Amino acid sequence: MSSVFRLWSQDDETEPAIVFEDSASPGFVPLWEAAGVYDALYNSDGKQARDVSRAIAYGVDRISDDVSLAALVPSSLSLGEAIRFLENVHKACVTHASARVASA
Numbered sequence: 001m002s003s004v005f006r007l008w009s010q011d012d013e014t015e016p017a018i019v020f021e022d023s024a025s026p027g028f029v030p031l032w033e034a035a036g037v038y039d040a041l042y043n044s045d046g047k048q049a050r051d052v053s054r055a056i057a058y059g060v061d062r063i064s065d066d067v068s069l070a071a072l073v074p075s076s077l078s079l080g081e082a083i084r085f086l087e088n089v090h091k092a093c094v095t096h097a098s099a100r101v102a103s104a
Contacts, residue, residue: 056089
């Protein structure tokens with residue numbers, strides 16, 4: 001089962017709409033914890049995207065710069081996949097800064 005990160009948006013005249021959705025393997029949880037992004041990904045429901053974007057950007061940098069973190073990635077997954085996921089989440093958080101986070 002994968003974990004899903006969503007951003008939803010609603011203005012005064014429309015129903016809530018998902019503006020971004022991506023998923024990652026739960027096998028990345030040790031990496032997310034070590035990189036400092038676990039709370040931003042899993043414990044930020046209802047927060048605005050702008051409130052978690054800095055933590056996500058920090059995580060991308062940390063994973064990209066610290067090769068020792070690759071040891072936390074299960075052999076069935078890749079570090080590139082983890083970085084791709086975080087980069088997509090960060091880009092969405094910047095693009096949809098006022099959207100709200102929903103994770104599952």
